[in-house]
Amino acid sequence: MHLLHQFSDSSALNHDFASKLVAILTTAIAERDAAYLVVSGGRTPQALFQTLASTPLSWEKVTILLADDRYLPVDSEQSNERLVKATLLQHYAAKAKFISLYAEAEHAFAAIPEILPRVAGLPTFDAVILGMGEDGHTASLFPCSAQLTAGLSDTAPAVLATEPTSAPFQRISLSKTRLLDSRHIFLHLVGENKFPVLQQALANTDPVQMPIRAFLHHPSVAVDVMYSPK
Numbered sequence: 389m390h391l392l393h394q395f396s397d398s399s400a401l402n403h404d405f406a407s408k409l410v411a412i413l414t415t416a417i418a419e420r421d422a423a424y425l426v427v428s429g430g431r432t433p434q435a436l437f438q439t440l441a442s443t444p445l446s447w448e449k450v451t452i453l454l455a456d457d458r459y460l461p462v463d464s465e466q467s468n469e470r471l472v473k474a475t476l477l478q479h480y481a482a483k484a485k486f487i488s489l490y491a492e493a494e495h496a497f498a499a500i501p502e503i504l505p506r507v508a509g510l511p512t513f514d515a516v517i518l519g520m521g522e523d524g525h526t527a528s529l530f531p532c533s534a535q536l537t538a539g540l541s542d543t544a545p546a547v548l549a550t551e552p553t554s555a556p557f558q559r560i561s562l563s564k565t566r567l568l569d570s571r572h573i574f575l576h577l578v579g580e581n582k583f584p585v586l587q588q589a590l591a592n593t594d595p596v597q598m599p600i601r602a603f604l605h606h607p608s609v610a611v612d613v614m615y616s617p618k
């Protein structure tokens with residue numbers, strides 16, 4: 389299921405999205421004295437991160453982690469962790485706890501035993517913000533990767549390594565089932581090029597062609613799609 393929220397531009401979208409997220413995190417803190425926010429990397433969320441970072445909140449009670457990261461040292465230019473630290477874990481939000489999806493190893497697959505326990509024991513998330521690539525990938529669940537079936541399996545571990553053939557770097561990704569274990573799931577889309585991809589994803593249910601479909605067509609989970617053309 390999905391609900392489409394459309395905005396004229398990313399500034400209007402970010403304003404509304406940041407208030408929704410702050411309300412969700414505030415409620416979670418009131419209810420369980422802790423909140424769990426899962427974010428995506430890539431270009432889309434950067435302005436949203438800056439808005440969130442400058443919003444007062446009991447950030448010390450918020451745990452933030454990524455839906456996925458490129459398997460790169462955390463100071464690397466293309467690391468999602470570096471991006472989150474530079475844009476979200478700033479100002480008020482500098483007090484938030486951050487769980488890294490990186491551990492030094494020979495390759496991403498060998499790093500999983502160290503990374504998995506950081507995520508596997510976490511409670512239900514409060515909000516997951518997904519992105520979507522033009523091939524319909526989400527997190528690092530890529531249609532082209534040999535690990536897609538494993539990542540989409542209902543019995544998958546919380547975290548797995550993936551190796552896309554159409555995008556650079558090995559990846560560390562939360563599995564579909566771990567991402568779905570959230571009180572709220574958002575899909576954040578900015579740019580006219582993303583709309584036809586969304587329509588294509590909505591037109592058919594096969595997640596092997598477009599992994600985002602596993603979320604958009606889930607029978608019992610509602611995805612809030614936050615879209616602006618620019």
Ligand SMILES: O=C(O)[C@H](O)[C@@H](O)[C@H](O)[C@H](O)COP(=O)(O)O
Pocket residue numbers: 428429430431432433456457458468518519520521525526527528
């Ligand atoms: O590491 C990444 O790049 C993300 O995890 C990936 O899933 C991203 O959310 C989409 O590819 C959209 O990326 P853009 O926001 O850059 O379009």
